[in-house]
């Protein structure tokens with residue numbers, strides 16, 4: 001570098017340096033844009049792949065419907081004949097509004113249990129008065145002994161009865177009680193049964209082989225309560241009973257909450273595994289335990305397979321793992337977590353997104369149903385719950401898309417299951433009527449539906465309705481009504497107790 005005329009050279013050098021720097025910046029910008037484009041491409045690719053894996057064309061839904069019918073037949077033919085247990089409930093009369101008097105119910109099967117009383121007027125479907133109390137079940141009782149567990153329940157019931165009726169011990173007449181016990185039970189009458197297995201965090205070992213109603217009845221007697229356990233049912237059967245009380249065209253019930261299950265009214269001669277033993281029955285409610293339904297026609301992705309393998313009950317409850325509130329948020333989280341790792345569209349990923357069950361189904365529903373223009377709720381949930389701040393609008397839209405894929409599949413599978421039940425009992429309009437005319441049958445069929453997922457998630461409900469119309473066609477779908485019976489399984493058990501005591505054998 002010299003002096004004198006060297007000025008120009010210096011200037012030239014600086015200019016060249018600037019040009020080079022500009023080039024570098026431009027190159028960096030281009031490369032960033034290319035990178036961002038690639039990130040998007042990868043993210044979009046993953047979501048498209050997932051969508052493809054979750055595809056539920058009408059053709060496929062119809063295959064699921066038929067598989068449901070086949071499995072129902074198999075489960076009714078022999079115990080162990082299908083993944084559907086098709087359990088007998090011995091419930092052969094459903095309430096219809098003519099019941100009268102004061103009845104109680106206990107509802108056990110979650111973290112809360114409920115004690116309730118209904119007063120029935122007997123004229124039409126009219127519950128005069130209803131009182132409900134929720135009690136949390138202390139954690140330690142869930143893994144204690146029968147005596148402790150049922151003792152606790154009985155004492156709570158006693159306090160409740162005394163508050164409601166204000167009667168002295170032993171002075172009131174015997175009341176009937178319906179017991180909603182939402183665990184799989186092998187029943188041998190409407191008011192007795194043995195637990196098949198505990199679920200939902202309960203684990204009381206000394207219940208094996210014991211009659212559940214006897215355990216409860218003993219505890220009630222110990223408390224000095226003059227109460228007779230008239231029926232033992234699970235939540236689906238309670239829901240069916242309440243549905244039927246209000247509308248006698250109710251033929252099935254479905255639960256879509258933390259888990260999922262269904263029950264329906266079957267003809268005794270279709271229950272091959274008990275043929276000859278059920279001659280006194282006009283109809284019987286069958287508890288399908290449909291959460292365990294499986295067919296190769298169900299759309300299943302690598303995320304579902306991983307979720308199943310990581311679960312405490314692999315290969316169990318396959319249908320439930322695609323449908324229920326326990327899992328929808330988690331499936332969504334798994335997809336988003338993979339998108340985050342492989343595409344970096346979420347920026348620096350927090351540990352939270354890779355944490356199992358970090359995204360609950362209600363939160364997922366909130367994101368899915370966010371109708372603000374800038375998807376504010378999605379942003380908030382990502383910030384507050386998943387600890388990923390400032391995700392761009394484009395990414396928020398991608399999140400909503402994933403929620404939509406997960407929920408749409410779940411809802412459409414529920415619709416197929418419902419149509420499957422209706423088809424099995426000749427209520428889907430596909431069977432010739434007795435007069436031989438195809439589609440002549442125009443009977444209303446009502447399905448009672450209960451559960452937090454169904455009640456709290458409007459888009460889920462819309463997708464169920466839409467799929468039923470797609471599967472059956474507009475005309476036939478017009479005869480099918482889904483009715484939400486919010487929180488009704490306990491009330492239903494009290495109504496069933498009333499119906500069974502009114503001794504209308506073979507009523508359904």
Ligand code: ADP
Pocket residue numbers: 110256257258259324325326361362365366450451452453454455456457
């Ligand atoms: P359970 O099935 O335990 O008896 P619920 O019927 O109340 O209880 O269902 C609770 C489940 O429903 C929750 O686990 C949750 O997954 C789901 N859920 C509750 N509210 C909503 C909502 N607003 N949107 C979506 N899912 C919901």
Ligand code: MG
Pocket residue numbers: 110235257451
């Ligand atoms: Mg429930």
